[in-house]
Amino acid sequence: MISKKCKYAIHALVHMGKNPEEKFLIKDISEACNIPKKFLEAILLDLKRAGMLGSKQGKGGGYFLRRDTEDINLAEVVRLFDGAIAAVPCATHKFYEPCQECEDEETCSVRDAFLQVRNATVEMLKNDTIAGLVKKEAKLKTRKKR
Amino acid sequence: MISKKCKYAIHALVHMGKNPEEKFLIKDISEACNIPKKFLEAILLDLKRAGMLGSKQGKGGGYFLRRDTEDINLAEVVRLFDGAIAAVPCATHKFYEPCQECEDEETCSVRDAFLQVRNATVEMLKNDTIAGLVKKEAKLKTRKKR
DNA sequence: CCAAAACCCCATAGAATAAATAGGATAATC
DNA sequence: GATTATCCTATTTATTCTATGGGGTTTTGG
Numbered sequence: 001m002i003s004k005k006c007k008y009a010i011h012a013l014v015h016m017g018k019n020p021e022e023k024f025l026i027k028d029i030s031e032a033c034n035i036p037k038k039f040l041e042a043i044l045l046d047l048k049r050a051g052m053l054g055s056k057q058g059k060g061g062g063y064f065l066r067r068d069t070e071d072i073n074l075a076e077v078v079r080l081f082d083g084a085i086a087a088v089p090c091a092t093h094k095f096y097e098p099c100q101e102c103e104d105e106e107t108c109s110v111r112d113a114f115l116q117v118r119n120a121t122v123e124m125l126k127n128d129t130i131a132g133l134v135k136k137e138a139k140l141k142t143r144k145k146r
Numbered sequence: 147m148i149s150k151k152c153k154y155a156i157h158a159l160v161h162m163g164k165n166p167e168e169k170f171l172i173k174d175i176s177e178a179c180n181i182p183k184k185f186l187e188a189i190l191l192d193l194k195r196a197g198m199l200g201s202k203q204g205k206g207g208g209y210f211l212r213r214d215t216e217d218i219n220l221a222e223v224v225r226l227f228d229g230a231i232a233a234v235p236c237a238t239h240k241f242y243e244p245c246q247e248c249e250d251e252e253t254c255s256v257r258d259a260f261l262q263v264r265n266a267t268v269e270m271l272k273n274d275t276i277a278g279l280v281k282k283e284a285k286l287k288t289r290k291k292r
Numbered sequence: 293c294c295a296a297a298a299c300c301c302c303a304t305a306g307a308a309t310a311a312a313t314a315g316g317a318t319a320a321t322c
Numbered sequence: 323g324a325t326t327a328t329c330c331t332a333t334t335t336a337t338t339c340t341a342t343g344g345g346g347t348t349t350t351g352g
Binding site for chain 4: 182
């Protein structure tokens with residue numbers, strides 16, 4: 001399970017991705033996406049620090065997308081908020097931690113199994129860009145109308 | 147990330163799967179797999195209640211496999227200890243929970259994306275049987291020797 | 293029968309993490 | 323300079339995870 005923070009972040013990005021040129025107020029995103037305002041504030045700040053968003057303070061300010069939405073993918077967002085994508089700490093590159101229970105990691109079939117799941121998952125999440133999600137949502141909506 | 151409890155359970159099952167007819171003492175599994183004894187006790191009890199293991203009390207007793215190791219897969223074990231496999235509560239069948247943030251779940255592209263990841267993951271974990279892991283470990287060990 | 297061996301079971305402590313909120317500081321506009 | 327809006331730190335609250343403690347029950351074997 002990813003954290004709510006991460007899920008909120010993705011929803012916010014998708015929301016903004018629908019109008020990539022617009023400037024958004026925290027309050028508006030909060031209401032549109034049903035995210036607690038103060039919580040969202042911290043999330044947007046994280047996204048800004050990560051370089052995905054830019055912001056402008058004061059009256060007439062707000063948050064805006066800094067990168068192309070085709071360039072931001074879910075793997076990156078999940079890693080930013082929740083760290084490793086792998087199901088076990090010994091099956092990840094960037095957040096690797098050894099496990100005490102198996103003597104030899106190289107021959108541990110449990111690790112091997114979860115490593116394969118991880119690789120497949122990362123591959124899928126990398127292909128899920130914000131732009132892709134925006135498009136997909138539009139498609140799902142028109143499909144439903146019929 | 148799966149819980150340590152779940153990871154321990156898998157390791158214990160793989161250990162037992164190497165000698166599927168044997169009766170195992172908690173203490174021996176604990177030492178062989180580096181799992182805190184008391185913690186393991188609770189885990190084995192859970193596995194017993196789930197029908198995967200049997201046990202015999204008293205002197206000469208112990209835990210033993212009740213089902214064919216080719217029949218026990220990681221999806222089942224993970225679900226037993228950690229619940230849903232999906233990364234978001236709205237993308238799971240058995241542990242489904244709606245999310246407040248999206249008005250229409252059917253057209254939510256975030257859910258759609260994680261649903262696909264879930265399906266792929268479940269498929270992979272279902273193919274990872276305890277017997278399969280035991281075999282794999284043997285293979286990895288001989289490969290390393292060379 | 294009884295003592296040792298081994299699982300059974302409940303309860304809880306301790307730590308870490310997640311989720312949310314509080315309260316003010318800073319910046320920009322009009 | 324009042325208003326709007328982001329920026330920042332800290333704290334609270336709740337929950338879950340991990341681990342352990344301390345008996346209770348069953349079975350065997352002498």
